[in-house]
Amino acid sequence: MNGPQDLGGQMGFGPVAPEQDEPCFHAEWEKRALGVTLACGAFGAWNIDESRHARESLHPADYYASSYYEIWTKALETLLERHGFVTEAEREAGHSLGTSATPKRVLQAGDVAAVLAKGGPCDRPVPAPSRFRAGDRVRTRIINPTGHTRLPRYARGKIGVIDAVREGFVFPDANAHGNGEQPQWVYTVLFEGPEIWGAGSDPTLSVSIDAWESYLEPA
Amino acid sequence: MAHDHDNDHHHDHDHDHDNHLDPMAARVRALETILTEKGLIDPAALDAIVDTYENKVGPKNGAKVVARAWTDPDYADWLKRDATAAIASLGFTGRQGEHMQAVFNTPEQHNLIVCTLCSCYPWSVLGLPPVWYKAPPYRSRAVIDPRGVLEEFGLSLSQETRIRVWDSTAELRYLVVPMRPAGTEEMSETELADLVTRDSMIGTDVARRPA
Numbered sequence: 001m002n003g004p005q006d007l008g009g010q011m012g013f014g015p016v017a018p019e020q021d022e023p024c025f026h027a028e029w030e031k032r033a034l035g036v037t038l039a040c041g042a043f044g045a046w047n048i049d050e051s052r053h054a055r056e057s058l059h060p061a062d063y064y065a066s067s068y069y070e071i072w073t074k075a076l077e078t079l080l081e082r083h084g085f086v087t088e089a090e091r092e093a094g095h096s097l098g099t100s101a102t103p104k105r106v107l108q109a110g111d112v113a114a115v116l117a118k119g120g121p122c123d124r125p126v127p128a129p130s131r132f133r134a135g136d137r138v139r140t141r142i143i144n145p146t147g148h149t150r151l152p153r154y155a156r157g158k159i160g161v162i163d164a165v166r167e168g169f170v171f172p173d174a175n176a177h178g179n180g181e182q183p184q185w186v187y188t189v190l191f192e193g194p195e196i197w198g199a200g201s202d203p204t205l206s207v208s209i210d211a212w213e214s215y216l217e218p219a
Numbered sequence: 220m221a222h223d224h225d226n227d228h229h230h231d232h233d234h235d236h237d238n239h240l241d242p243m244a245a246r247v248r249a250l251e252t253i254l255t256e257k258g259l260i261d262p263a264a265l266d267a268i269v270d271t272y273e274n275k276v277g278p279k280n281g282a283k284v285v286a287r288a289w290t291d292p293d294y295a296d297w298l299k300r301d302a303t304a305a306i307a308s309l310g311f312t313g314r315q316g317e318h319m320q321a322v323f324n325t326p327e328q329h330n331l332i333v334c335t336l337c338s339c340y341p342w343s344v345l346g347l348p349p350v351w352y353k354a355p356p357y358r359s360r361a362v363i364d365p366r367g368v369l370e371e372f373g374l375s376l377s378q379e380t381r382i383r384v385w386d387s388t389a390e391l392r393y394l395v396v397p398m399r400p401a402g403t404e405e406m407s408e409t410e411l412a413d414l415v416t417r418d419s420m421i422g423t424d425v426a427r428r429p430a
Contacts (some may be wrong), residue, residue, distance in 0.1 A: 008335035008362045009387065013355040016371045018423075022349050024273045027246035034272070034347070035265030036251050043259070052337055061247055068338055068353040073247055086253050094249040096256035109263035119314040119343075122390050150388045152335050154362065167318075169390055186389050197363055204381045207362050210389035 001146055002153060004063035005056035009154040011199070033069040034114050042115065043103030044081040048122075049176035053148040063088045110148055124183035126168030131213055132187055136162045139219035140189070140211065148176035151215045155207075159219045160191040171212055185213040275356025277324060277346035280311045281394055282415035285426075286345060286408045288321075289399045299323065302394065306344060316392055323396045324425075329380050330395045331369070331422035333361035334387040341392035345417055352421065357385060372423040395419065397426040 007013075027030050032134070041051065054075035063071060080086040086100035106114060132138060142157040143149065150172050166186040174182040193205030241247060254260040284306055288295040298305040302319035305311075319341060322330040334340065335358050340348040351357050360368050365382045369375070376382065385393045397419040403411060406429065418424035 005336050007355055007358040008333075010355070010359040013359050015353050016356045016360070018351050018372055018418075019349070024277075024347060025269075026350070027238075027244065031246045031269040031273070032265060033243075033247045035268040036247065036254065036260065039260045039264055040254070047415055055337065063354065064268055068350070070243055073243065073250070076250065077246070080250070080254075085259060086250065090253050091246070091249050094245075094252060096253050100259070103259060106259055106261065106262045108261050109267045112264050112267035112271065115267070117313040119312065119317040121317040123318060131260075150336060152386065152388060154291055154335075157388075166391065168375075174381050176361075186390075186391075188385075195348075202364075202366060202382070204378070205365060205384065206381065207384045207386060209386045210391050212389070 001053075001056065001148065002139075002144060003056040004060035005052075005057065006153050008152045021025065026180060030069045033073045033076075037072050038116075039107045040076060040080065040085070042105055042107035043083075043085070044105060045085070045101070045103055046079050047170075047175055049172040050119065050178075051075065051079065052172070053176040056148070089193070122170040123167045124170055124181060126183050126185055130165050130185040130187075132162045132165065132185075132216065132218075133151055134162050134165055137219040138187075138189060138216040140215055141217060143215070145173060147173065149173050151211060152209065153198055155189075155191065155209050158191050158195050160189040160208075162187050162197065163190040164188040166210065169212070170212070173212075173214075187211055187213070187216065232278055249369070249374070272342070272347050276311075276313075276342065278344070278415075278417035278420065279412070280309075280415070281344035281420045282347075282412040283309055283408075284311070284394065285323075285396050285415045285420065286412035287397055288404075289411055292409050295323075295396075298396070306394075311343045313343050315339070318343050318360060319344070319394060320391050321394045321396050324398045324422075326398070327384050329367050329376055329381075329422065330383045330393075331361060331382060332387065332393045332395060333358060333384060335359070335362055336386075336388055339387035339390075339392065341394050343392075344394055346424060349417075367392050369423060372418065374424055395422040397424075400426050401430045 032060050055071050090097050140156050168183040169186045170181040171184050188208050189211045190208045193201035255262055288298050298321045302321040306319050324330055338348055338353040363385050365384055414427040417422050419426045
């Protein structure tokens, strides 16, 4: 979706503000927000693509006014409600008011180290050979899906070169919406600055994205 | 007396926080309470997650990878070809580091990593991302005005240096291998790792020069 998350090339947000000796967390609640988000992810009720889509589906005014842990927390409320774990009434009461869906698993403290060390690889075999090879010229498609996508607006309809053929990966545009993993080949596609930003671009700039095969056509 | 008062005030202040939560703290507390009451989360698991990223996984991991690559050409070659395996060989694996790619700075090309669409970041080698990495100013401008962004970090590149920006739009996670500073020929791998800052592995900085 052409949502608030798609920030590449937008203007008006002001300078970057690096913080000297930045702490890992800026408040106690941020720690719990991280913990509860990861622990709920372990339910197996949704995947990372559905999570990302829940975050980018916040109203733009809300998204831009929120810190990243606020965005995570608001999206988590949506996911927990959508999948039957926590109702709005419960959030207002601050307590459980009844039964809920049953998760595939509950993350126990003793399993945390192993679960985090294992991660969640999302490479998948793709039976068909890759359509493109390193060095091929490609054009990104002009698409405006209303659901989740990982093709940023600034890189749509642009000509680039296949910099690397990666592996097959879960296709987020499908996986975010419960339509299965539908894995596709992923490529690193390199664009020259002026192709993306026009004649005024820094001539020393090149930008790459990682693109699923269906985002690309031969050029 | 003034000293006692300060102590009392400090105590009250802490106490106050526990009872009058700000709105976000209250929302997170509500979720944790409800889910714990339902037996769906283990609060001790949350503690373990926080402890992992506060104390165990962080940019020191990435610095070890870089220092090894600086001192061992075979390792550097492996890191170029198969970063996931080369990094795993040092014990760094897991969440948001499942599919790694190392990109090497050269005198001709400086690499910069961003995630314009969310906050993708190589947790296994750098830990959790800093606030600025997740915020709109960096995410919006890194791809269109990287030199301007680098200036805000105090980094001024030669006009001849090419800038390659890697937008992490899929599940690959990128680690920049900064150039080894001059005058470090005699330094050990451990001493070298101290020169490798977090930002130098994102590309918003270069490695420190030895003191």
